[in-house]
Amino acid sequence: MRELPEIAKLREKTEFVIALVGNPNVGKSTLFNRLTGMGVLTANYPGMTVNFNVGETSLGDHRIGIIDLPGTYALGAVSQDQQVARKGILEVSPDMVVVILDATNLSRNLYLLLQILDLEAPVMAALNLVDEAERNGLFTDVEQLSEILGIPVVPTVATRGDGIDELINTALEEVKGERSHVTLPFYYATDIEEQVRRISRKISRVHLELPIHITPRALALLLLEQDREFLELLESQEEARALLKLVDDAREKILETHGNDAAVIIARERYGIAGSIVAAVQQVRERVKPSWGERLWEYTTSTRTGIPLLLGILALLLFILFFAGNNLSNLLTDLWNSLAAGHLERAITYAFGDNFFSTGLIWGVVYGIEAILSVAIPYVLIFYVILALLEDSGYLNSVAFLTDRTMHRLGLHGRAIIPLISAAGCNVPAIMGTRVLSTRRERIISGVLIVLVPCSARTAVIIGGVARFSGWGWALLLYLIIFILIAVVGLIMNKVMPGDSPGLVMEVFPFRRPSWLTMLKKTWVRLRDFVFVATPIMLVGSFLLGMLYASGWLQYLEKPLRPVTEFWLGLPAVAGLALIFAFLRKELALQLLLVFAAASLAHGATVEGINQLLTSQQIFVFALVNAIYIPCASTFAVLVMELGWKKSLQISLFTVLLALLVGGLVHLILVIF
Amino acid sequence: MNMPTEKVDEYLETIFKLGCANQEVNITQIAEYLGVSPASVSEMVKRMEAQGLVQCRRRGKGVMAGPRAKDKEEGRGSVRGRSKDVSLTPRGEKMARTLIRRHRLSERFLTDMLGIDWESAHQEACKLEHVISPEVEERLAEVLGNPATCPHGHPIPDGKGKMPAMDILPLTHLKVGEKGRIDRVEEEQPQMLQYLATLGLLPNVEVEVREIAPFNGPFLVRVGKSQYALGREVASKIWMKKRVGTVRK
Numbered sequence: 001m002r003e004l005p006e007i008a009k010l011r012e013k014t015e016f017v018i019a020l021v022g023n024p025n026v027g028k029s030t031l032f033n034r035l036t037g038m039g040v041l042t043a044n045y046p047g048m049t050v051n052f053n054v055g056e057t058s059l060g061d062h063r064i065g066i067i068d069l070p071g072t073y074a075l076g077a078v079s080q081d082q083q084v085a086r087k088g089i090l091e092v093s094p095d096m097v098v099v100i101l102d103a104t105n106l107s108r109n110l111y112l113l114l115q116i117l118d119l120e121a122p123v124m125a126a127l128n129l130v131d132e133a134e135r136n137g138l139f140t141d142v143e144q145l146s147e148i149l150g151i152p153v154v155p156t157v158a159t160r161g162d163g164i165d166e167l168i169n170t171a172l173e174e175v176k177g178e179r180s181h182v183t184l185p186f187y188y189a190t191d192i193e194e195q196v197r198r199i200s201r202k203i204s205r206v207h208l209e210l211p212i213h214i215t216p217r218a219l220a221l222l223l224l225e226q227d228r229e230f231l232e233l234l235e236s237q238e239e240a241r242a243l244l245k246l247v248d249d250a251r252e253k254i255l256e257t258h259g260n261d262a263a264v265i266i267a268r269e270r271y272g273i274a275g276s277i278v279a280a281v282q283q284v285r286e287r288v289k290p291s292w293g294e295r296l297w298e299y300t301t302s303t304r305t306g307i308p309l310l311l312g313i314l315a316l317l318l319f320i321l322f323f324a325g326n327n328l329s330n331l332l333t334d335l336w337n338s339l340a341a342g343h344l345e346r347a348i349t350y351a352f353g354d355n356f357f358s359t360g361l362i363w364g365v366v367y368g369i370e371a372i373l374s375v376a377i378p379y380v381l382i383f384y385v386i387l388a389l390l391e392d393s394g395y396l397n398s399v400a401f402l403t404d405r406t407m408h409r410l411g412l413h414g415r416a417i418i419p420l421i422s423a424a425g426c427n428v429p430a431i432m433g434t435r436v437l438s439t440r441r442e443r444i445i446s447g448v449l450i451v452l453v454p455c456s457a458r459t460a461v462i463i464g465g466v467a468r469f470s471g472w473g474w475a476l477l478l479y480l481i482i483f484i485l486i487a488v489v490g491l492i493m494n495k496v497m498p499g500d501s502p503g504l505v506m507e508v509f510p511f512r513r514p515s516w517l518t519m520l521k522k523t524w525v526r527l528r529d530f531v532f533v534a535t536p537i538m539l540v541g542s543f544l545l546g547m548l549y550a551s552g553w554l555q556y557l558e559k560p561l562r563p564v565t566e567f568w569l570g571l572p573a574v575a576g577l578a579l580i581f582a583f584l585r586k587e588l589a590l591q592l593l594l595v596f597a598a599a600s601l602a603h604g605a606t607v608e609g610i611n612q613l614l615t616s617q618q619i620f621v622f623a624l625v626n627a628i629y630i631p632c633a634s635t636f637a638v639l640v641m642e643l644g645w646k647k648s649l650q651i652s653l654f655t656v657l658l659a660l661l662v663g664g665l666v667h668l669i670l671v672i673f
Numbered sequence: 674m675n676m677p678t679e680k681v682d683e684y685l686e687t688i689f690k691l692g693c694a695n696q697e698v699n700i701t702q703i704a705e706y707l708g709v710s711p712a713s714v715s716e717m718v719k720r721m722e723a724q725g726l727v728q729c730r731r732r733g734k735g736v737m738a739g740p741r742a743k744d745k746e747e748g749r750g751s752v753r754g755r756s757k758d759v760s761l762t763p764r765g766e767k768m769a770r771t772l773i774r775r776h777r778l779s780e781r782f783l784t785d786m787l788g789i790d791w792e793s794a795h796q797e798a799c800k801l802e803h804v805i806s807p808e809v810e811e812r813l814a815e816v817l818g819n820p821a822t823c824p825h826g827h828p829i830p831d832g833k834g835k836m837p838a839m840d841i842l843p844l845t846h847l848k849v850g851e852k853g854r855i856d857r858v859e860e861e862q863p864q865m866l867q868y869l870a871t872l873g874l875l876p877n878v879e880v881e882v883r884e885i886a887p888f889n890g891p892f893l894v895r896v897g898k899s900q901y902a903l904g905r906e907v908a909s910k911i912w913m914k915k916r917v918g919t920v921r922k
Binding site for chain 2: 073074076078079104105107108111225226228248255260261263264267268271301302303307397400401402403404405406503504505506507508509510
């Protein structure tokens with residue numbers, strides 16, 4: 001079996017590897033970010049959409065690799081996060097697995113720990129959120145917990161950094177101490193243990209082909225639980241036939257005795273054990289009054305207050321994206337233009353002379369970078385800080401609860417509403433935001449819908465062109481058309497695309513104070529990934545367009561476009577060129593139209609002069625097509641990053657056809673009436 | 674009238690299961706359970722009404738807003754102007770019980786005698802239940818030793834169609850603020866069952882409905898110290914023992 005390159009690299013560079021696992025939202029990522037530096041890598045198992053982070057830390061002279069496995073409630077094969085977390089334990093086989101336990105919800109968190117103990121992996125625990133638990137009146141005897149479980153337990157407050165050094169120290173001592181074997185601190189009901197023993201005896205007698213090392217007892221339990229992954233591995237093996245028969249008999253017996261499926265009974269046993277551990281180690285004293293933050297949190301899921309609150313937050317999100325985004329965008333563009341752009345332009349002209357190649361290069365490098373600085377980075381940066389805030393505070397799940405039903409009709413889950421709405425600010429971060437969705441189907445549907453949402457650049461064209469020259473009524477009509485398109489496309493995709501979104505089962509988190517450090521580092525990693533992927537696409541795209549422009553081949557393009565622009569859309573021929581070039585930056589569509597018109601018609605061009613060139617109906621069609629067809633170059637780049645080349649090209653082609661179809665139909669209707 | 678009997682059977686069973694025999698259910702619930710559109714449910718129910726298998730009571734907006742509005746409905750957020758309450762007529766109920774008996778007996782036969790796994794047994798029984806004659810039904814029960822439950826643990830009605838006593842209802846019948854204990858989770862999807870189990874949604878665990886999202890949205894439930902949002906299609910497969918009294922009328 002081949003190891004993931006990120007893991008192999010980590011092993012090479014470090015002495016020990018520690019894996020962090022835990023339920024979602026228990027402060028695991030905060031802990032990880034506290035431990036590791038800026039050199040965090042994202043690793044991904046082939047075929048999995050859930051990825052995880054790897055980084056390193058040092059303690060004294062020791063270099064220690066840290067793996068941040070996806071947050072999960074259990075280690076079955078039921079969902080991808082579970083599968084990835086399990087692979088991270090069984091395949092990577094880290095020197096130590098650190099389970100992060102939420103002290104405010106200990107029994108459910110212990111479930112995961114008990115499952116890892118069942119896998120017989122080297123394990124210890126961090127009892128996190130002890131401060132919050134104590135505020136809730138829950139006091140845990142950490143020493144006793146450690147004694148009962150037979151593993152070290154270190155209390156931590158990850159947001160403050162408390163206990164983290166001790167945690168790593170203890171982990172190191174454990175690793176170096178070479179404890180011979182994990183002794184299980186618990187047993188299940190006698191008849192279940194009996195069945196487990198029978199099955200594991202059989203397992204050690206037959207020869208099984210398994211890609212990973214797993215102890216007989218662990219495998220026996222997994223088979224009793226009907227774990228999909230291991231069943232599939234064994235079903236094709238001749239040797240395993242008798243074993244699987246034995247497992248079926250055992251399940252039958254358990255069903256007879258306990259009246260329920262073995263998987264349910266084992267889960268109940270684990271919860272039973274977890275419950276008795278909690279009863280022994282946790283004391284409930286008087287609960288301190290809930291803080292205003294916690295009380296406020298109740299309002300996020302209440303029907304009456306939750307929806308107005310959501311609308312307010314979405315409005316605020318758009319407001320910040322529009323205004324802060326615009327300001328940051330202007331600032332970055334100004335800085336770039338005043339500090340670097342001019343020099344770079346002169347340097348290119350000096351080096352290559354004044355020809356079409358150097359113009360292409362200027363477009364590619366100077367305008368390409370400007371586009372990244374003005375479109376992508378400011379909006380991505382701001383959106384990601386906000387998304388991280390919504391995610392880490394747990395609000396995203398409250399939103400999902402409220403809007404799930406509505407989004408379901410579009411084939412999406414409630415969580416998709418945040419990226420979808422924020423697309424009105426900028427499509428780029430919105431598409432990156434679809435990572436919060438769990439299935440590829442949802443990501444594709446939301447990707448298509450996001451691309452159709454008019455971003456601030458397209459809004460600039462609609463407001464600056466349509467509203468100004470054709471009137472507000474036309475602008476509103478345009479938005480209405482796009483809104484209907486989005487709804488119709490969503491409904492159709494939901495019907496047409498194979499598979500459906502499985503029933504919703506999702507935790508709604510209590511309020512958690514997000515950690516700034518985690519949020520900023522998350523944003524940094526995402527921004528870095530984006531710049532890495534998007535920059536080359538932007539530069540090459542701008543370079544090609546620049547060459548086309550400077551070489552004078554432009555007019556050759558005008559002619560073949562003529563039937564589409566003039567006949568079908570009823571626009572002047574140069575409009576087609578403007579639309580092609582607006583691929584670089586959508587808000588330039590109007591200016592470009594004038595520039596091209598000036599070049600071909602040779603009369604003075606100002607934005608004010610646009611109504612001399614186009615009738616108000618033509619401006620409407622132009623802005624409509626501009627709003628629907630292909631996302632801009634940055635959006636395309638990020639689509640490639642999230643969904644791959646094939647899907648991105650398909651989506652782009654689809655939007656072009658849709659834009660032409662709708663633009664042509666609108667033109668037809670306008671002509672008739 | 675020309676109606677595919679299998680489809681009628683399917684509806685009878687669904688209405689029976691959802692309403693626990695003598696409770697009214699609405700079109701939306703049936704549509705959710707069967708995974709079809711409310712429009713086609715309406716159509717089918719109309720035809721079954723004509724055959725005397727179900728009875729419907731239309732609820733207009735005015736009725737619901739008035740003081741006689743049934744409070745049992747309010748918590749569910751499913752109150753709509755055109756909504757309809759459906760319940761089985763005695764004849765429909767008897768047919769439903771017979772079908773369920775045949776289904777569960779077939780399951781027992783398939784698992785116990787033929788050694789077929791549960792999942793396939795359920796699928797096969799779905800087909801068999803429509804073609805078993807009363808004689809075969811009786812003989813099956815005899816050979817199997819008159820079993821009380823199906824392999825999944827659901828009760829099998831006796832020959833006269835009487836169900837062993839039970840006061841259980843789907844989670845979707847609970848109102849905001851109500852508590853109950855999980856009786857069992859329907860196991861048509863083993864993966865879902867397993868997932869719910871790992872989250873602590875296990876038999877005999879207490880569940881409280883905290884909130885129901887608007888527009889027939891998901892249920893927010895509290896289990897232990899955790900809160901989960903459960904979509905309706907999931908919630909309708911979780912059967913609850915209600916804490917105080919019963920909801921039978």
